[in-house]
Amino acid sequence: MLAYRHAFHAGNHADVLKHLVLVQVLQYMNQKPRPYTLIDTHAGAGAYSLGSAEARKKGEAELGIHRVLAHKARHKPPEAVERYLELLQAFNPGGGLGRYPGSPEIARMLLREDDPLMLYELHPTDVESLARHQIDRRLTRVHRADGFAAPRAHLPPPSRRAVLVMDPSYETRGDYPKVLAAVRETLQRFPETVILVWYPQVQRVEAAELPRRLKSAIEALGKAGAGGKPLGWLHARLTVQAPDAQGFGLAGSGVFLVNPPWTLHEALKTSLPWLAAALAQTDTPSYVLDHRAV
Ligand code: SAM
Numbered sequence: 001m002l003a004y005r006h007a008f009h010a011g012n013h014a015d016v017l018k019h020l021v022l023v024q025v026l027q028y029m030n031q032k033p034r035p036y037t038l039i040d041t042h043a044g045a046g047a048y049s050l051g052s053a054e055a056r057k058k059g060e061a062e063l064g065i066h067r068v069l070a071h072k073a074r075h076k077p078p079e080a081v082e083r084y085l086e087l088l089q090a091f092n093p094g095g096g097l098g099r100y101p102g103s104p105e106i107a108r109m110l111l112r113e114d115d116p117l118m119l120y121e122l123h124p125t126d127v128e129s130l131a132r133h134q135i136d137r138r139l140t141r142v143h144r145a146d147g148f149a150a151p152r153a154h155l156p157p158p159s160r161r162a163v164l165v166m167d168p169s170y171e172t173r174g175d176y177p178k179v180l181a182a183v184r185e186t187l188q189r190f191p192e193t194v195i196l197v198w199y200p201q202v203q204r205v206e207a208a209e210l211p212r213r214l215k216s217a218i219e220a221l222g223k224a225g226a227g228g229k230p231l232g233w234l235h236a237r238l239t240v241q242a243p244d245a246q247g248f249g250l251a252g253s254g255v256f257l258v259n260p261p262w263t264l265h266e267a268l269k270t271s272l273p274w275l276a277a278a279l280a281q282t283d284t285p286s287y288v289l290d291h292r293a294v
Contacts, residue, residue: 002123004169010048011061011100013279014253016068017238018167018198019106020084020271021255021264025196026110027083028261029163035114036161039154041147041182042168043119044102045126046133047091051098061100063281069097071278078270103165104130108137115139118154120147148178156190167198176206180213187221187258191231194259201252203243211235214256234260234291236268240279254288265291 009015029036050061065088068081077085087109091101101109104119111117117140121127127144134140143150147166155162164186168175179197186193199210215233222230237254257264268289276285 002171004171005054005123005126006044006102006169007048007052007054008057009060010055010102011050011066011097012064012250013060013067013238013240014064014198014200014250015100016064016084016275016279017236017253018196018255019101019103020080020275021196021236021257021268022103022106022165023084023087023110024080024264024267025163025194025257025261026107028263029161029194030110030112032161034161035112035116035159036163037116037118037154037157037159038107038111038163038165039118039120039150040103040107040165040167041120041150042166043104043121043126043130043142043147044167045121045123045129046102046104047129048100048102049098050100055100064279065097065100068275068278071274075274075277078267078274080267080271081274103167104140105133108134108140111139113138116157117141118150119143120145120150122146148182151182151186151189155186155193160190160192162190162193164193164195166195170200170202170207173204173206176210179210180217183214183258184217184221187218187231191221191229192259194261195257197256199254199256200250201237201239201254202250203248211237211254211256214258218258230294231258232260232292232294233258234264234268235288236272236290237288238272238275238279239286240276241281260291262293265289265293
């Protein structure tokens with residue numbers, strides 16, 4: 001089932017959280033000269049027009065990135081928010097925010113020439129758009145294949161540095177156990193991988209349970225000596241909306257990282273409350289920030 005199209009959601013509150021964190025991770029990785037491989041298991045179409053019929057259908061960017069920009073006019077953003085907004089500006093050199101970059105375009109702006117980028121996408125239209133956007137980048141490979149199988153194909157990487165971004169559409173319940181299995185496989189193959197998993201805050205027990213299951217899996221792998229040392233993790237969740245009367249809707253979303261940059265916890269300590277205020281669609285926005293440093 002491939003009904004999900006990210007074009008309807010680009011620039012929403014979930015993209016804001018996920019992409020801000022992605023920018024932090026890649027800027028941190030860039031502090032060392034040795035190349036790293038970035039694997040994006042669910043890449044989407046690459047870039048999105050915020051003026052398209054799809055984007056305007058529910059106006060999700062209006063409640064997402066546009067609120068962030070409006071909040072910025074009144075409240076100075078924390079450093080990490082500034083870094084993310086600078087990238088959006090660079091993506092729209094003519095000014096304004098007509099185009100929104102998906103994770104592959106954010107990667108393209110931040111990766112160095114020698115950092116391989118492995119993109120996985122199954123939707124036939126989106127994979128074509130993705131390939132078009134990346135055509136001029138020497139070390140990008142676009143795979144029309146199951147992203148959950150990507151760790152097996154690329155880990156360990158030749159340079160012994162890797163980032164794995166896993167952002168499924170969670171259209172079916174089956175995606176939750178697949179995320180867990182792919183995280184385990186990634187760490188068994190290459191325990192140093194920096195992993196970023198995004199998940200939705202929806203009324204589904206699998207979604208509520210995912211962070212706890214990830215923590216237990218990582219702690220068990222650490223004890224079993226994945227690479228001979230315990231693994232650090234970070235969990236951040238931002239809740240900005242109340243579920244609708246039927247209990248549906250995306251109340252918020254979360255990111256779970258393994259081997260996060262040590263700087264990320266501090267960055268999110270200031271960014272999450274700022275984002276909660278910027279993106280609130282309820283009187284009681286909230287956030288969770290939890291981590292285990294090693
Ligand atoms: N990561 C993108 C970003 O931040 O711009 C958005 C990705 S979107 C949430 C999820 C994408 O995964 C959709 O484009 C969908 O077609 C694709 N997809 C669904 N199942 C997949 C699978 N098993 N392997 C690869 N891609 C898949």
